[in-house]
Amino acid sequence: MQLGVMRPRASSSLLLKGTLAGLLAGIPQVLLSQMEARLLPISTEQADIGPRFVKRVSERTDARLGTVQHWVVAGLFHFGYSAAWGALYGLLQRWRPAQPHVGGPLLGALIYTLAFSPWGAATQTDTERPVESRRTYDTLLHWTAALSFSLCLAYLYSAWEPVPDRWRRLAHTIRPGF
Numbered sequence: 001m002q003l004g005v006m007r008p009r010a011s012s013s014l015l016l017k018g019t020l021a022g023l024l025a026g027i028p029q030v031l032l033s034q035m036e037a038r039l040l041p042i043s044t045e046q047a048d049i050g051p052r053f054v055k056r057v058s059e060r061t062d063a064r065l066g067t068v069q070h071w072v073v074a075g076l077f078h079f080g081y082s083a084a085w086g087a088l089y090g091l092l093q094r095w096r097p098a099q100p101h102v103g104g105p106l107l108g109a110l111i112y113t114l115a116f117s118p119w120g121a122a123t124q125t126d127t128e129r130p131v132e133s134r135r136t137y138d139t140l141l142h143w144t145a146a147l148s149f150s151l152c153l154a155y156l157y158s159a160w161e162p163v164p165d166r167w168r169r170l171a172h173t174i175r176p177g178f
Contacts, residue, residue: 014090017160018153022086025152026079032148033141040137049115049122049145050078056127082149085111089153093161104154108147116142 030047037047045052051074058065058073065073089107092098098106115122116139122128128138 014094015087016090018086018088018090018093018157019083020086021153021156021160022082022084022089023079024156025086025149026082028152029082029145029149030078033145036141036144040140042135042137042141046138046141047145048074049127049142050074050081053077053122053125053127056125060125082153085149086153086157089150089157093157100151100154100158104151105147106150107154108143108150111150112143112146115146 033047033049034044037044051071054065054070054074054077057063058070085107089103092107093103097103112120114120116128116131117123118131120128122142123130128134128142131139
């Protein structure tokens with residue numbers, strides 16, 4: 001089935017499932033990043049990627065946020081971002097199903113690219129140092145955040161999909177000689 005001809009009910013169901021999986025996957029991502037920051041020789045503030053991004057954007061736009069406002073906006077940003085990636089993952093799974101151990105890392109690579117690569121939002125806003133001047137620990141933290149989120153999302157999404165439908169759709173996408 002092509003993405004453009006999905007039934008409204010089917011698309012809203014997968015969007016909801018993806019959104020919920022994304023919201024839930026945002027929690028272990030934060031916990032894992034914080035734990036990693038405590039284990040590595042970096043500050044735990046480095047693990048607060050979303051709050052640092054909100055701070056940098058608010059500085060660049062001359063928005064004055066109090067401490068409480070800053071953390072509320074950062075929380076909304078984090079969970080909005082998580083929900084949006086979840087919804088996108090649901091759409092991609094409908095269009096081209098992939099097993100979680102494949103779809104998760106692919107999504108993680110996309111997230112890393114759009115956030116932390118030389119062209120990524122965190123790099124472009126100077127929330128993160130340029131790639132060539134980052135410490136290995138910082139890069140490891142960024143990859144951990146992207147991969148832990150995307151793998152949790154992919155496995156949660158997969159767990160909520162009925163097994164027969166999942167494998168029937170996957171088998172339908174495989175073409176002989178491909």
